[in-house]
Amino acid sequence: MPLITHLSVRDIRFPTSDGLHGSDAIHADPDYSCAYVTLHTDVPGLSGDGITFTLGRGTQLCVAVIEQLQSFVVGRSLESITGDFANWWRAACNESQLRWLGPERGLIHMSFAAIVNAVWDLYAKSEGKPLWKLLSDMTPDQLVSVVDFRHISDVLTPDEAIELLKQHEQTKAVREAELLSTGLPAYTTSAGWIGYSDDYRRELCQKYLDLGFRHFKLKVGANLADDMHRATILREEIGDECALMMDANQVWDVGTAIDCMKELAAFQPLWIEEPTSPDDVLGHAKIARAIAPIGVATGEAISNRVMFKQFLESGAMQFCQIDSCRVGGVNELIAIMLMATKFNVPVCPHAGGVGLCNYIQHLSAFNYIAISPSLDKVVLEYSDHLHEHFVDRLNIQDARYRLPTMPGYSITMHDQSLAEHEFPQGSVWRSRKKGV
Numbered sequence: 001m002p003l004i005t006h007l008s009v010r011d012i013r014f015p016t017s018d019g020l021h022g023s024d025a026i027h028a029d030p031d032y033s034c035a036y037v038t039l040h041t042d043v044p045g046l047s048g049d050g051i052t053f054t055l056g057r058g059t060q061l062c063v064a065v066i067e068q069l070q071s072f073v074v075g076r077s078l079e080s081i082t083g084d085f086a087n088w089w090r091a092a093c094n095e096s097q098l099r100w101l102g103p104e105r106g107l108i109h110m111s112f113a114a115i116v117n118a119v120w121d122l123y124a125k126s127e128g129k130p131l132w133k134l135l136s137d138m139t140p141d142q143l144v145s146v147v148d149f150r151h152i153s154d155v156l157t158p159d160e161a162i163e164l165l166k167q168h169e170q171t172k173a174v175r176e177a178e179l180l181s182t183g184l185p186a187y188t189t190s191a192g193w194i195g196y197s198d199d200y201r202r203e204l205c206q207k208y209l210d211l212g213f214r215h216f217k218l219k220v221g222a223n224l225a226d227d228m229h230r231a232t233i234l235r236e237e238i239g240d241e242c243a244l245m246m247d248a249n250q251v252w253d254v255g256t257a258i259d260c261m262k263e264l265a266a267f268q269p270l271w272i273e274e275p276t277s278p279d280d281v282l283g284h285a286k287i288a289r290a291i292a293p294i295g296v297a298t299g300e301a302i303s304n305r306v307m308f309k310q311f312l313e314s315g316a317m318q319f320c321q322i323d324s325c326r327v328g329g330v331n332e333l334i335a336i337m338l339m340a341t342k343f344n345v346p347v348c349p350h351a352g353g354v355g356l357c358n359y360i361q362h363l364s365a366f367n368y369i370a371i372s373p374s375l376d377k378v379v380l381e382y383s384d385h386l387h388e389h390f391v392d393r394l395n396i397q398d399a400r401y402r403l404p405t406m407p408g409y410s411i412t413m414h415d416q417s418l419a420e421h422e423f424p425q426g427s428v429w430r431s432r433k434k435g436v
């Protein structure tokens, strides 16, 4: 088993705000960015990469936290981590001089996610499997052994989780074969960013219709008249048959969310995403009750499994949008996917950012094969930006994610992309003042 000899971390930023890609009601000019971790080992040619997704200047803070956490991996064998995964995870989340900044939330948790994701990438590469396959091949006992059940055992115990996984263990191969032949369904956000012009938005709708997409997400929440205008354009282009989702990125108060959705209901949205503060469990539940059958979707800014537990248990989310970097990486996501299955809520991961599409294809494939054997209401976000920077290029055909086959977690970026986009010395940033 490889020994992790050192960790390097880089501040990688893309000037996406130039074209207002990724813009929404609250993030007017996001530069998609990530803290990019590499775990180097004593095995020639073997290393693990992991990211946490951030925006612009926030990245350098993540880099600083990751440096503080490196003692949890450097000088350790991979086996000493994966062989005692849940305890390792808990210890790193609770380092006594750092946990005051959390616990298990925000900057510190997201930074730790980059390390956890890198460990899983290394693990999958060392086993010669794509991550979804490594996870899908694990037994129920092995899977449950990587999860920290602290603070969620009132709704899910390790024994219950094992039972849940055992129910579908015998049929895993059938679903794996199905996914290998048909892939996972995707929706596009790329025609929906708030800052785009009407003409460009119409053009993009046609582009993604031609590519086979039948689910489109639109940003709302700037002001109601503009939201109605953008929604009219979307419906004119995609027709009534396609699904339309809306995303307010946390901008409304509860009452405003309900009032606005009563108007926007005319466009028959499937869901409203992040209608209010991501911490407001009861507020989401009120909105969900008031606007049904429109569902409430949320999760990209929900801090940890304990918050997900409350959203799921209280009926505050009808679509569970896990984010591969917001919570503490794969280990905690397994807990969340198990709870979503228990509460019968479909997992539709968030991927509007850099690298997130690469991650979610593994998570959703594993979820379907091993945890939740239904694709009913499941649709994965596909945001069509920056894919050219990754070694294991995404394969989307007819609006479906085709499963990756390369070993690892598909997040390794090309050396040239890293060099050009590293902040502030990369060639992309040297000539700019932005982000300083």
Ligand SMILES: C[C@H](O)[C@@H](O)[C@@H](O)[C@H](O)C(=O)O
Pocket (backbone or CB within 6 Å): 021, 022, 023, 024, 027, 030, 189, 247, 249, 300, 350, 351, 352, 353, 381, 383
């Ligand atoms: C700033 C980002 O682009 C967000 O707008 C994006 O992640 C979004 O919420 C999404 O659901 O894709």
Ligand SMILES: [Mg+2]
Pocket (backbone or CB within 6 Å): 247, 249, 273, 274, 300, 350, 352
């Ligand atoms: Mg969103």
